[in-house]
Amino acid sequence: MQAKSELARFLRARRERVRPEDVGLPATGRRRVPGLRREELALLAGISAEYYLRLEQGRDHNPSPAVLDALARVLLLDDEATAYLHALAGPGPRRRARRPRPESVPPGIHQLVMTHSVAPAFVHGRYTDVLLANPLARALSPCYTPGINLLRAAFMDPQVRDLYQDWDSTARGFVASVRALAGPECEDQRLTELVGELAVRSDEFRRLWARHDVRVRTNGVTCLDHPQVGPLHLRYEKLAVVGTDQVLVVYHALPGSESAQALTLLAALAAPERAPEATRTGAADS
Known part of the structure; x- marks a missing residue:
């Protein structure tokens, strides 16, 4: 599983679970998507809709910690999920494929x-x-x-x-x-x-x-x-x-x-x- 595509999937999945009323938006009009629209999430997080679209499509891989914290706030993530989001977006070197190895109990x-x-x-x-x-x-x-x-x-x-x-x-x-x-x-x-x-x-x-x-x-x-x-x-x-x-x-x-x-x-x-x-x-x- 590629970490950056996982970041995109994580953002999309969590966005679709946040209702407009959960973040103070009126739940009016016909909505074609579950949860928040991308534009709504970007506005609440204080970033451009175009930039958020690049994140959710996996075309931007290096959001700053401040951007990640803003996204976590709007997505209503708890501390564990926020830490996971930061880990998904962490720079770090690419890891080699992990081969399964026999496990033995000490x-x-x-x-x-x-x-x-x-x-x-x-x-x-x-x-x-x-x-x-x-x-x-x-x-x-x-x-x-x-x-x-x-x-x-x-x-x-x-x-x-x-x-x-x-x-x-x-x-x-x-x-x-x-x-x-x-x-x-x-x-x-x-x-x-x-x-x-x-x-x-x-x-x-x-x-x-x-x-x-x-x-x-x-x-x-x-x-x-x-x-x-x-x-x-x-x-x-x-x-x-x-x-x-x-x-x-x-x-x-x-x-x-x-x-x-x-x-x-x-x-x-x-x-x-x-x-x-x-x-x-x-x-x-x-």
């Missing part, structure tokens, strides 16, 4: 995840491939299994969709976080292939990716309907694994809550899966 993180039996924990890589998951995480969701790509599973596996109480909000947030995680890469073969595959196979994914939402999710709440233990209201924490593109995700419930009790029950149900692994570990250590 030994210390591996031990931390696998010995953490009271909370679901897993590690995913740059492209949301699950690299490692403890038994409780695998019991929480079938997609938390090493080798599964979370983004692909989210849109292609009905079991994953059925697990979430508010799938629409979850899907929007997931796609936005993947875009933020990937960053404004100029050429990234693996990401291009993954996005292309899902855009062809899933109308929903194609629509959400075209929104150009950007959101860094470091924590939050997930509400699930688990087939074995019922409703679960879990907090999650996402921690960057230093020195890698990996993310450690840990779920936990409020102590004493019904979700905590349900999570304890799920851990008991997952216990038989841990026994063979513990046996193998013990044998290896002896």
Whole structure:
């Protein structure tokens, strides 16, 4: 994906989502385009309509930080989306094509995840491939299994969709976080292939990716309907694994809550899966 054409697509997608009344303009007359007209956005941002047209058509690649901030203000971008806009327009040298390389979890993180039996924990890589998951995480969701790509599973596996109480909000947030995680890469073969595959196979994914939402999710709440233990209201924490593109995700419930009790029950149900692994570990250590 070329960064400068991405800048043009980002501006166009976000412009079409801003209604005139959102920025103090009267919503009168017949409008042929969704959202703001280019001329309206340029006027509100204090730049010429011709210059903005060149930006949105990818013919001007070096807007100043002041222009980008003005565009972000009119487009109602939050801090994360504004930073993403600046990154898309950043000068910087052209990056070489990024070749996918095998990812391995650092030994210390591996031990931390696998010995953490009271909370679901897993590690995913740059492209949301699950690299490692403890038994409780695998019991929480079938997609938390090493080798599964979370983004692909989210849109292609009905079991994953059925697990979430508010799938629409979850899907929007997931796609936005993947875009933020990937960053404004100029050429990234693996990401291009993954996005292309899902855009062809899933109308929903194609629509959400075209929104150009950007959101860094470091924590939050997930509400699930688990087939074995019922409703679960879990907090999650996402921690960057230093020195890698990996993310450690840990779920936990409020102590004493019904979700905590349900999570304890799920851990008991997952216990038989841990026994063979513990046996193998013990044998290896002896």
